Amino acid sequence: DTFRIAVGEVSPVGPASPMVEVFGPDGTSLGTDSGAVNAAIQVLNVTSSGTYTAVVSDFNDDQPLDYQVRLLTVPSAAALIDDRDETLTSGESFESSVPVGSFNIHPFELNAGDTFRIAVGEVSPVGPASPMVEVFGPDGTSLGTDSGAVNAVIQVLNVTSSGTYTAVVSDFNDDQPLDYQVFLTVLKRPTVSLISDISLYQDNSSLPIEFTLGDDATNVDDLTIRYFSSNLSLVPTSGIVVSGNGIQRSMSITPVANKIGTSTITITATDEDELESTESFVITVLEKPTLQLMPDQGGVDDPADLPGRGEQPTSWSRQRSEIREIQVSFPDSLDSFRADQFTLVNLGIDADTEVDTVIELREDQITLSEEGRLVSLRPDARQLTDGAYSVRYSGRPGRGGFIADANERNRLFVLRGDWNGSGGVNIQDFSTFAYWFGSEAPPAPEYIDTNGSGGINIQDFAALVANFGQQIVFPGQITPTTNTALAEKLGQGESLRLFATLKNPVDVNGDGVTTTLDALVIINSLSKNNDDELNDFSGFTHDVNRDTRVTPLDALIVINALTLTKTPSITSLLSTIDLERSKLRTYDVDTKSDSARDGSVELTNMATTETRVGRTQESIVIEADIIEFTTKPSKEKESEERSLIDVLATDKVFAKQLADRPF
Numbered sequence: 161d162t163f164r165i166a167v168g169e170v171s172p173v174g175p176a177s178p179m180v181e182v183f184g185p186d187g188t189s190l191g192t193d194s195g196a197v198n199a200a201i202q203v204l205n206v207t208s209s210g211t212y213t214a215v216v217s218d219f220n221d222d223q224p225l226d227y228q229v230r231l232l233t234v235p236s237a238a239a240l241i242d243d244r245d246e247t248l249t250s251g252e253s254f255e256s257s258v259p260v261g262s263f264n265i266h267p268f269e270l271n272a273g274d275t276f277r278i279a280v281g282e283v284s285p286v287g288p289a290s291p292m293v294e295v296f297g298p299d300g301t302s303l304g305t306d307s308g309a310v311n312a313v314i315q316v317l318n319v320t321s322s323g324t325y326t327a328v329v330s331d332f333n334d335d336q337p338l339d340y341q342v343f344l345t346v347l348k349r350p351t352v353s354l355i356s357d358i359s360l361y362q363d364n365s366s367l368p369i370e371f372t373l374g375d376d377a378t379n380v381d382d383l384t385i386r387y388f389s390s391n392l393s394l395v396p397t398s399g400i401v402v403s404g405n406g407i408q409r410s411m412s413i414t415p416v417a418n419k420i421g422t423s424t425i426t427i428t429a430t431d432e433d434e435l436e437s438t439e440s441f442v443i444t445v446l447e448k449p450t451l452q453l454m455p456d457q458g459g460v461d462d463p464a465d466l467p468g469r470g471e472q473p474t475s476w477s478r479q480r481s482e483i484r485e486i487q488v489s490f491p492d493s494l495d496s497f498r499a500d501q502f503t504l505v506n507l508g509i510d511a512d513t514e515v516d517t518v519i520e521l522r523e524d525q526i527t528l529s530e531e532g533r534l535v536s537l538r539p540d541a542r543q544l545t546d547g548a549y550s551v552r553y554s555g556r557p558g559r560g561g562f563i564a565d566a567n568e569r570n571r572l573f574v575l576r577g578d579w580n581g582s583g584g585v586n587i588q589d590f591s592t593f594a595y596w597f598g599s600e601a602p603p604a605p606e607y608i609d610t611n612g613s614g615g616i617n618i619q620d621f622a623a624l625v626a627n628f629g630q631q632i633v634f635p636g637q638i639t640p641t642t643n644t645a646l647a648e649k650l651g652q653g654e655s656l657r658l659f660a661t662l663k664n665p666v667d668v669n670g671d672g673v674t675t676t677l678d679a680l681v682i683i684n685s686l687s688k689n690n691d692d693e694l695n696d697f698s699g700f701t702h703d704v705n706r707d708t709r710v711t712p713l714d715a716l717i718v719i720n721a722l723t724l725t726k727t728p729s730i731t732s733l734l735s736t737i738d739l740e741r742s743k744l745r746t747y748d749v750d751t752k753s754d755s756a757r758d759g760s761v762e763l764t765n766m767a768t769t770e771t772r773v774g775r776t777q778e779s780i781v782i783e784a785d786i787i788e789f790t791t792k793p794s795k796e797k798e799s800e801e802r803s804l805i806d807v808l809a810t811d812k813v814f815a816k817q818l819a820d821r822p823f
Contacts, residue, residue, distance in 0.1 A: 162300035163233040164202040165214050166334060168261015170226040177219035178227050178261070185210030194219040198261030198334030205300060230262050232328060248278070248327065250346035255283055256329075258338040263330035268344055271322045275347040275435050277315040280329050283339040285310045290332035291340050298323030307332040317435070318349065348376040350383055350429040352439040360560040361491075362448035363417055367554075367561055368410040371427070371439070378431035380407055386430070387411070391423035394445060400425065415445045447491040449562060451551065451570045453483055460484050463603040466595065469706065473592040478581045482607040483544050483574055486537040486551060488564075493532035496556045499523040503554075504537060506547040509575070510633040511566065519544065542612060548573045548632050565635045573632045576610050577624040584631040585624065587697060590658075593624055594700055597662055618659060625655045654697075661701045666721040668701055679718040685710055 167180045179194035182201050185208050193199040206212075218225045246254055248268035258264050270276060280293045292307035295314050298321050306312040319325075331338045351374035360366050373380045385402055389395040399414040413425065422444045430436040454477055462475050476484075486504070504521055508514025525538050537551070548566035555561030566572035568583070577585040579592035593608065596616045601609035604616050610623040657670025668678035682702050704714040 161206055161233045162202070162204045162296060162302070163206070163212070163231065164200065164263070164328065165229065165231050166198060166200040166261055166263055166330070167214075167216050167227050167229050168198040168259065168334060170228055174223065176223035176225040178225055179217050179219040180229075181215045183213045183215070184208060185212065195333075196335060200261075200334055204302060228259065228262060232263065232265055232326075248342065248344040250276075250344050253341055253343040255339070255341045257340070258330055260331070260337050261334050263328050266327040266329065266342060267324050268327065268346075269323070270319050270325050270346060271348075272320055273349050273437065274319055275315070275317045275349060275433070276319070276325075277313065277345045277347065278327050279311060279313045279343045280327075280340050281311040281343075283341055287336060289336035289338045291338060292330050292332040293342075294328045296326045296328070297321060298325065347433050347435055349435040350375040350378070350380075350431050350437045352427055352429050352437050355427070355439055355441040356558070357442040357444070358560055359444040359446055359558060360413070360415060361446055361562040362415075362420055364448065364560065364562040365414040366412055366443070368412055370408070370410050372407050373409060373429055374407065375429075375431050377433065381405055382432060384430040385409070386428045388426045388428075389423050390426075391421060394419050394421045395423040395425065395443065402427075413443060415443075420445045420447055449491065449553070449564070450489045451564050451572060452487045452489065453477070453570070453572065454485055454487060460606065463605055466599070469595060470708065473595055474579045474581070476605060476607065479592075479607050480571060480573055480578045480581045480583070481576050481610060482542065483539060483549075483572075484541070486539075486572070488535040488537070488551060488553070490533045490535070492559075494528060494535070494556070495532065497528045497532070497535070499526040501554045501556065501561075502526050502535065502537065503552040504539075505550040505552060506545060507550055507566065507635065508547045509630060511548040511635040511637075512633065514547070516550075517547075519549075541606060542610075544574045546575050546627070546630075548634055550635075566632070567634050573634075575627060575630060575632055577627040578632075579607065585627040585629065587699075589624065590697065590700060593621060594662055594706075597621075621655075621659055621662070658697055658701065665704045665706065666718045668704065668718060670701070674718065674721055676719075676722065679715045679722075682710065682715040682718065686712065686715075 165180060165182060167178045169176055169178050177194055177196055178199045179192070180199045180201055181192040182190045182203065184190055184206065190203050190206075190212075191201040193201050201214075214229070214231075216225075216227060216229060245256060245264040245266050248266045250268075256264055268276075278293060278295060280291045282289055282291050290307055290309055291312045292305070293312045293314055294305040295303045295316070297303050297319070303316050303319075303325075304314045306314050314327075327342070327344075329338070329340060329342060351372075353372040355369060355371050358366060358369065373383060373385075375383060387397070387400050387402060389397060389400065393416065395413060395415050399416070400411065401414075402409060402411050404410050411425075411427070415423075422442055424440055424442050426438055426440040428436055428438045460476050462472070465472050476482075488502075499521075502521075504519040506517040506519060508516070519539070521537060521539065525540075527536050527538075528534070529536075549572045550566065551564045551572070553561045553563075564570065564572070571581060571583070573583065575583070575585060577589055577593075579589045582588070593616070596604040596608045598616060600615050606612075608616050609620060611619045613619060660667050660670040660672055664674070666674045666678060668681045671677075682704070685698055685702050699710065702710040702714060704717045
């Protein structure tokens with residue numbers, strides 16, 4: 161305890177001088193004081209409990225003494241003193257008086273963090289009294305003393321304890337009566353509501369962190385809000401945004417990309433009286449969940465390659481004409497998994513300009529693995545329409561959510577006809593369609609069967625044509641959604657010609673019939689050493705035997721088809737050739753074989769011979785004797801030599817196409 165004992169002469173007109181000495185429980189003197197009218201002793205934080213003794217006498221021991229004694233103990237003063245004075249209330253004042261040599265005790269309540277100011281002023285400042293005030297905390301510690309000729313003031317900022325505080329008012333010299341007025345002001349600091357620690361996933365911003373502000377004296381809109389991060393390399397100040405007005409506020413946090421770790425975030429609210437309040441919480445940035453697009457095992461496995469056609473051009477995991485499963489792998493276990501925490505959103509082919517569409521997934525389409533870390537989203541066949549997608553997780557208590565938008569790395573998008581997964585429908589995708597054309601699904605993969613008809617047919621080709629030239633634009637990416645120049649390469653006319661060649665490989669130019677012009681197209685392509693096959697369809701249409709190369713054999717196959725159907729020979733044609741880029745070449749072929757059907761084939765003078773060159777404003781024209789061939793009856797069987805038909809027979813699929821489809 162802390163105590164103060166004061167002794168004052170009742171009628172201070174005689175020669176007596178009061179004196180007081182205090183002894184502890186062990187008899188040790190704790191102090192002595194004397195004065196002409198008053199004597200007072202104050203001892204802070206006595207070390208022993210027990211009975212203390214105050215000895216009162218006249219200082220000179222030669223005069224009788226009529227005196228008044230008053231004891232103050234803190235904090236147990238309320239139990240020990242019956243004459244405790246008026247309790248102070250913030251914002252209110254009252255008047256009181258102190259007799260000579262005495263003091264008044266005024267208790268008041270504070271909360272930890274409060275700031276208070278107490279002022280004592282003499283009511284009629286004409287006499288010799290000098291007001292004095294001292295304040296003690298709940299534990300008896302003196303928080304300050306002040307005195308003055310007219311006024312005494314104490315202000316303490318941000319007290320550390322809640323409880324009963326005590327103000328002791330007296331005359332400074334203890335030799336004058338004091339009529340005074342006391343006024344208490346408790347300045348409540350602003351309040352910031354408690355914020356729990358949170359965790360975020362790497363490369364994701366926090367969901368809004370809600371908190372409230374309060375202040376008894378200052379309008380909350382006039383509070384100054386500041387925020388700090390203890391780890392600026394993880395959460396820079398620029399990554400913290402506070403919004404809202406009035407009592408309700410929210411904070412969003414965006415850590416530095418590709419960073420993990422922890423940071424303490426501190427919010428400080430300061431009012432007009434420079435009083436402040438702080439609230440801190442810890443943010444932990446975890447490794448982000450990973451996305452993987454893969455087929456549903458056993459349901460959409462890649463089929464076997466077609467016999468004689470080589471390796472299929474693409475696969476379920478590479479293509480993006482269909483997505484059947486999205487796997488989200490978490491670094492921690494989801495202890496409160498709910499299907500409605502996950503949302504799949506179509507952002508549109510141009511993610512930044514088109515309206516978002518939420519894909520309705522059933523609960524059975526969103527599942528959690530037994531170990532609790534792998535979530536699978538399984539759309540139905542053809543449920544996902546064209547567009548870039550976003551997987552969104554709303555989070556759970558103590559864990560933030562995350563958003564995984566489509567990008568070039570995760571390729572989270574669907575685009576009908578994008579069978580090579582490039583993000584656009586282009587010429588390279590046609591090779592996949594051509595590979596499987598005419599097959600049933602299965603064995604052809606269902607991602608080729610865009611209309612779900614069970615076969616790869618012209619309707620699926622129409623889907624390719626419809627999206628040809630389209631390009632996915634990911635969020636934040638500035639790219640046109642349609643490559644106009646590319647789209648024009650597959651207009652209606654070109655589409656019909658291309659499909660005609662697809663059905664009938666020896667109809668190279670797709671005009672519906674097979675003529676020597678089809679062979680000439682290939683020869684011209686060879687003579688030009690065409691470097692544009694990746695930018696147009698010639699790499700496919702000129703590859704008659706579908707071996708992924710354009711060679712003289714492709715021209716021979718066309719010629720053989722003409723021979724087998726007894727098409728009359730044509731000795732000259734006009735063709736446009738780019739002489740600036742290439743020169744004509746000569747191909748000599750002499751093939752003999754035994755009889756096949758009604759005769760054998762002997763090809764001679766297979767050459768392009770330049771006869772006249774003329775220039776016009778639009779093109780360079782070559783008139784040439786192109787091909788001559790004759791058929792004659794077979795004279796003998798030569799079993800060791802192979803005819804051109806035998807060459808075709810080595811490609812079983814193509815031979816079957818020749819046999820099954822009339823030319």
